[in-house]
Amino acid sequence: MQMNPGYSAFFIFLATVLAFGVTDAQPLQHASPQKMNLDPVRMLAADSLINDAINSGVTPGAVLVVVRENFLVYRRAYGMMQREPEMRAMHTNTIFDLASLTKPLATGVAIMKLVESGHIRLTDPVSKYVPEFAHFGGMELPLREQPRIIHLLTHTAGLPSYAPVRQLEKLYGPEAADSLMTWLCTLPDRAVPGTQLTYSCPSFITLQQVVEAVSGMDLGTWTRRHIYEPLGMHETFYLPDAALLDRIAPTLYRDEEGVIAGVVHDPLARDVMGGISGNAGLFSTADDLAIFAAMMLNDGAVDGRRLLAPATVRTMTSAPVGFESFGRALGWDLSSSFASNQGDLFGTRTYGHTGYTGTSMVLDPDTRTAVILLTNRVYPEDSTSVVDLRAKVANVVAASILK
Numbered sequence: 485m486q487m488n489p490g491y492s493a494f495f496i497f498l499a500t501v502l503a504f505g506v507t508d509a510q511p512l513q514h515a516s517p518q519k520m521n522l523d524p525v526r527m528l529a530a531d532s533l534i535n536d537a538i539n540s541g542v543t544p545g546a547v548l549v550v551v552r553e554n555f556l557v558y559r560r561a562y563g564m565m566q567r568e569p570e571m572r573a574m575h576t577n578t579i580f581d582l583a584s585l586t587k588p589l590a591t592g593v594a595i596m597k598l599v600e601s602g603h604i605r606l607t608d609p610v611s612k613y614v615p616e617f618a619h620f621g622g623m624e625l626p627l628r629e630q631p632r633i634i635h636l637l638t639h640t641a642g643l644p645s646y647a648p649v650r651q652l653e654k655l656y657g658p659e660a661a662d663s664l665m666t667w668l669c670t671l672p673d674r675a676v677p678g679t680q681l682t683y684s685c686p687s688f689i690t691l692q693q694v695v696e697a698v699s700g701m702d703l704g705t706w707t708r709r710h711i712y713e714p715l716g717m718h719e720t721f722y723l724p725d726a727a728l729l730d731r732i733a734p735t736l737y738r739d740e741e742g743v744i745a746g747v748v749h750d751p752l753a754r755d756v757m758g759g760i761s762g763n764a765g766l767f768s769t770a771d772d773l774a775i776f777a778a779m780m781l782n783d784g785a786v787d788g789r790r791l792l793a794p795a796t797v798r799t800m801t802s803a804p805v806g807f808e809s810f811g812r813a814l815g816w817d818l819s820s821s822f823a824s825n826q827g828d829l830f831g832t833r834t835y836g837h838t839g840y841t842g843t844s845m846v847l848d849p850d851t852r853t854a855v856i857l858l859t860n861r862v863y864p865e866d867s868t869s870v871v872d873l874r875a876k877v878a879n880v881v882a883a884s885i886l887k
Contacts (some may be wrong), residue, residue, distance in 0.1 A: 511566050511771050511774075511775065512551065512775055514556050515555035520557045522550070522557055522884045522886065523885075526883055526884040529880045530558075531562070533873060534546050534857075534877065538562060541869060542861060544564070544566070544863060545562055545564045545630050546858060546859040547560070547858045548563050548770075548856070549770040550854070550856075552853050552854075554778050554786060555773075559771075559879075561575050562574070565734070569743070576771070577731065578832075579719060579728060579768065580732075580841070580860065581732075581764075581767055582764075582767060582839050583750060585768075585773075585837055585843050586761070586766040586838045587762070587813040588816050589766060590762070592691075593791075593815070594703065595637065595694065596799070597710060597796075598695065599611060603698050605633070606633050606634040606637070606804075607634060608633050610641070610690060611627075614690060614697065614698040617665070620669050621671070622671065630677070632677065634814070635687075637812075638804065638813075639684050639685075639687055640807065640810060641684065642674035642675040642677050642685045643686045644671065644682065644684060645684055646684075646685050646686070647668070647756070655667070660755075663782065664689065665693060678807070681812065685750075687763070689762045692773070700791075702760055703722075703759040703761075710885070714789060715775050715779060715789065716775060716789075717775065717776065719769045720767070720776075721768075722765050722766060732745040732746045732789040733860035735860055736858060736864070737864035746767075748761070749862060750764035752764070764839075775787075777854035779791055780797060781847060783797050784796060800887050801816055802833075813835055816835040824874070825838050825844045825846055825871070825878060827877075827878030828875070830851070834847065835847055838874070840862070842861035842862060843857070844870075846878050854877050855877065858886070
């Protein structure tokens with residue numbers, strides 16, 4: 485694939501910036517809850533909630549991090565990372581399969597970086613970058629009726645919630661990833677873009693295709709070079725190295741295979757997209773996510789390094805005009821039916837996202853507070869839910885804020 489000439493200049497500029505030490509960024513500084521106006525006694529209720537969930541079998545373990553402004557103010561590991569065939573304790577540096585947190589933390593922010601650099605517009609038709617979308621719904625559509633990038637970001641493009649992995653493999657074999665866009669666009673009876681919210685993993689795989697068409701790089705390479713390395717997020721990546729397996733929280737246990745860790749849990753990302761996918765596949769630690777959260781809470785900059793413009797952060801975390809009823813921002817959740825992880829006490833501008841494996845982030849720009857709760861609740865069996873736990877922990881943190 486040929487790289488867009490305009491993008492080449494941008495890449496050369498950014499490579500030059502990186503050469504002058506952006507990758508030397510440090511983890512967030514620690515500050516006591518008292519110093520950052522959090523009640524440490526109230527915060528202890530979060531420990532009790534998480535330990536109760538572990539004792540009742542909801543999840544084998546968890547890591548909780550709370551960020552205020554530029555500081556990491558609460559950092560705890562609970563329970564076990566692994567129970568079978570041997571017991572292994574959870575640690576604050578445990579690496580988690582983030583599942584759908586990939587959507588805002590990789591694909592969404594990549595799209596917004598391309599918007600602010602002038603390479604794409606939110607109102608661009610998807611077919612400008614993914615030609616198959618000119619035939620959306622199995623028919624040739626006039627440009628004005630085709631899905632736009634903003635529809636993909638808000639889950640209102642008319643795409644299905646998921647894709648039948650085994651059917652795709654049967655139809656297309658090893659070409660399933662290359663044929664996914666064709667399959668999506670031949671589906672009949674698609675909702676008119678902008679009229680219906682359907683939380684959609686294929687929408688974010690389509691956004692992945694946009695990033696890769698514009699940049700000439702796979703999403704994993706692009707996000708590493710332009711997001712994680714500049715921020716100093718050195719333990720955030722797709723396709724984790726086998727040398728890290730001892731630190732990766734398992735997501736499955738099978739008698740015949742044993743513990744499954746380090747391979748993305750999501751079938752579409754794993755079996756069709758090969759592990760690098762716009763909907764899932766990212767692995768990270770709570771400390772790295774704390775850096776990202778601080779960047780978002782501080783209008784796009786952290787530790788003196790700017791990743792996004794303030795205008796980009798505001799746009800990304802607000803409902804677009806005309807889309808307010810859906811409760812979605814650009815890659816982030818605001819108030820849709822999927823937003824229960826925000827709890828009941830944070831402000832109306834709060835945004836966040838969850839991941840199927842048991843991960844979640846909540847960010848409140850008014851108090852400049854973020855709650856990062858990572859669990860591997862799908863291990864050893866996918867039979868429990870942390871929906872209630874997420875909301876209760878968010879409530880405890882919000883109630884702990886004194887100023």
